[in-house]
Amino acid sequence: MTESSVAEAGIVLVDRYRLEERLSEPDAVQGCLWRGVDCLAGETPLVIRQISADDPSARIRRLWPVLQSLLHSQLPRFGELFDAEGSLWTVRDWQEGSGFDRILQQRIERQLVFGAGEVLLLLRQILPVLAMVHGRGVVHGDINPRNLLRRDVDGLPVLLDFGLIQAIGDAPLAGATAGYAPRSQGRQDAAATWMDLHGLGVTALVLLSGKTAEGLIDVSGADWLWPEGLELDPAFRAVLERLISESSGQRFETAAEVLKALEAVSMPDTTGPTARSDRTVVLAPIALDLPSVQVPAPPPSPADAPELEVPQRRRNRAEEREKGAEGRLWPVVAALALSALCGTAIGWYLLSRDASRGAAPSTNRDVVGRMPAVSLPPAEVDERQQLLSRLRALQVDRSWFLKLVDSSLLSRFPERGGRLPTDSLDDAPLRRVWNELAEEWMARIEQLPPMMRSQLGQLQEADWLQQQQSLVEQGVHARVVEQLVSAGARNLLLGDAQGRIPEEPYRQLWYAAAMQSLADVTIQSVTAKSQQPTTLSVRVPPGGARLMSVLVPRGLGLVLGINGTPLMQMTVFRSDGQVEKERGPLRVVQLSAAAGSPVQVMVTNEGVASGLLTMSCRADRIVIPSSPSVIQPMPAPVPGLVPRPMPPSSTNPELDPNPIPDSATGDLMEPESDVQDLAPAEDPWLIDDSVVNED
Structure with missing residues (x-):
């Protein structure tokens, strides 16, 4: 694709898509990317790719239905494919966010890089996406920080730019980002899923070290150099070394294998940026320890002695008056402090009495179960307030709901050892996961009637045993009743809490499902x-x-x-x-x-x-x-039944x-x-x- 064949900004394709801004230079294999809008959908922003060459056009036409079938929250939606202006055009959703290459560059300017917890979380979030892509029989072909975007709305990583997509087993395409593609790809080995995993491993090392991909390869080009000063958990380092390996006996072949290996890696205490190991430290100049020279003061003359004694006596009297005033002031300060302490205690007592009268009990913790902090972004503060308002409207016990969401989060990240995310910037990704779980649990709790919602956190086994006993008296076995309740609780409990009677705090929802499903069972x-x-x-x-x-x-x-x-x-x-x-x-x-x-x-x-x-x-x-x-x-x-003739070779007489x-x-x-x-x-x-x- 040449510069002369590139379309001009402002043209409208098929009376619908208007080209706004060119995002990339023309490429013979991947074409040219445009930011455009859908004129028929309220100027919705889109990414439009222009492809002119015959070979890439045939490949995209063949694989575009596969891309359209990829439905994942961390992938853009792939839309229309059409011919116009002598080129092939593809349309996909616009994703608002920042590329990981741009985030890394901003951090390097401040002598920061991605922390181990941040990269570990990235791998765990993007590997399921790669597993789904590979499951459709295709590979991305160009995994690198530029093609990974951190979405603004939820902070999740999104996999972008499928310009080099190809079917597994096809000959690899030229144009992959230098340093991230394995040498086998340059030797024209058949495209395989491990090549995408290799690019993901190089991406992880680049984010952790702040070095370029070329800077991590030794001078012979035959092996990778571990970044100097980069210290990781031994299990995490072993996973990364296998990711970048090209040896068939050592490398990972599938994304599922990587996820399985990452289960043994403990999540670090923080999931935010960290200082570069090779950062430049500005040192202040050291003052020289020079010997001090004391110049003796001349003795006062006899004529000046009376004049010196008078000011000294005046200063002594002024100091005595100040000390006396300070002594009279201390009782006043102590009385004020004591009255403030008593007022605070009385205020807390009255507030706690008022709070206990509400329909929905609450605690002194904020929405994510930790003491409130003023350092949160305004968007997170608003989200917390909205969640609190919904809890009050649903009359749900806030203390029990916090335990429910906390338990769900800790079950997803057992390597944290029971540590909940704090309000620091490092734990922002985990707080987003917490908020997503809270929204999901809230949607399930809303299915319950108001009276049942207000009892969550206080339900006991005796609340449903009477209904169970009634069914047992009708000839239904107790185990069957339990299975019936578990089937009814399937819509209330998440996957990791389903099954037989779960532990608290999930058991409250199981009890609610039991009371609801057995109330009118016949x-x-x-x-x-x-x-x-x-x-x-x-x-x-x-x-x-x-x-x-x-x-x-x-x-x-x-x-x-x-x-x-x-x-x-x-x-x-x-x-x-x-x-x-x-x-x-x-x-x-x-x-x-x-x-x-x-x-x-x-x-x-x-x-x-x-x-x-x-x-x-x-x-x-x-x-x-x-x-x-x-x-x-x-x-x-049986009268009226005529057997059908059977062949002699029948084995079922x-x-x-x-x-x-x-x-x-x-x-x-x-x-x-x-x-x-x-x-x-x-x-x-x-x-x-x-x-x-x-x-």
Whole structure:
């Protein structure tokens, strides 16, 4: 691409995109970057790339759908691809922030560099993004500080500039930033994921040392030089050395391997900038210790002696008067200090009494659980005040909510050893993570009714045991009730707190989910009949669960078929509460007589709308052989059913003569075993009178 082929600022492409400012010089491979606006979307800022050469155009056309499929909060959205003005044009979102190369340059001017905690946090935040990119079968091709941006709105790193994107296995492209691309890329080795990880490792060393990438390579160009004076945790140094290594036996091959290795690296106390190891220290000049020469004063003459004694006596009297005044002033100062101390104590007592009368208890800590500081940026102060206002509006116990968010943060960063972020500039990235967790928990708590929200932090096990006992008296096993509550709590608890009854402070939300999900639960009871299907229809609310109890005649097994929406999941429990069929999609299952009676079936709906569930069941003599892949039911003659002829080579001589049909369509449904079905001459399920419909 030449200078003459570059478009001019101000032109409007396809009656929509206006070019405002050129951001890069024309490049034969990557083209030219422009800052533009979308005239049809309120002058929304965009980044527009102009590509003129044929080969890059073909590559971008082939890989652009892959970029459009990359949906991640730390990647820009890739939009339209079109031809105009004799060139190929691509459009992506504009990201407001500062490049890491620019941040590093500003710090170097102040003799600062990125700290170890700051770089460790960067790696942990950007590696999942690279893992997703590599999972689509492509590599970035040019990882360096210039293509990493710290976004202003949340401080997260964003991966930019996919001008050298290529499919894994393709020949590498020329134009990668010198020093960051491995030598294998210059030798035209096939593009691989480890090449991006190599560039990320060099980026980390550059940010930590403040040196250029070329300055970290020895004169022979065959090896890397560890920056002089850079001291890191041994585990962290080992990870960085493997990142920059090109040896197939030592380097990392995938981003997941790097993340796994970083789990052993402890997070330093601070996550902010640090002084350069090679900084220039300005020293003040040292004063010479010269011998002092004392000049004796001439003795006073006899004539001057009376004149000297009179001023001396006057000064002595003035000093005595001042000392007397100071002695009379001290009692006044002590009285004022004592009155101020008493007033402060009375004020705190009255304020604490007023605060305890509110609906939502609070503590003396601020939003992030530490003593308030005035050094926070105004934006963070405003964000804290908004969060406090929402807590008061929701009537949520502030002390419990702080513990909830603090526990979530510490579980994500166990290497901090229980240390919460402070209000210092070094911990700004961790405070942003804390705020994100607070917003996520707040959105989940808002799902609860007001009365339930006001009780969070004070709920106890006895608050839901009465409801559990009521269901147990109806024949539901206690373990099944617990599973039912855990399914209802899935929308309230984050992933790391889901499962069985969690520890505090997460347990409060589990109790709230238990009280809410069991408040109006009804047990749908069905009796399975021998060789005769029974059908039950119920509606499952969005995010809710339904529990069905199936009574099975003594000594018989159960054939169970469930039909519903694709977002429904089923779990089957034995009569003793043990899981018989693990949670999975709706399907046909067969249970032996050992499952007991009643068999309990729980169906959850993970959709955003209610869905109709239809369950068909039939008691039968089912023998479960030792091999779990083959189920051989005992055959029983059923009137009206004509067996389908089987080929001579069949290995299943004993077949189910009466399979479960789909309750919605009447079609026969394949069970989860290898049993084959028979073709009925007339489907008796469609005219059965023992159908129970309950909405």
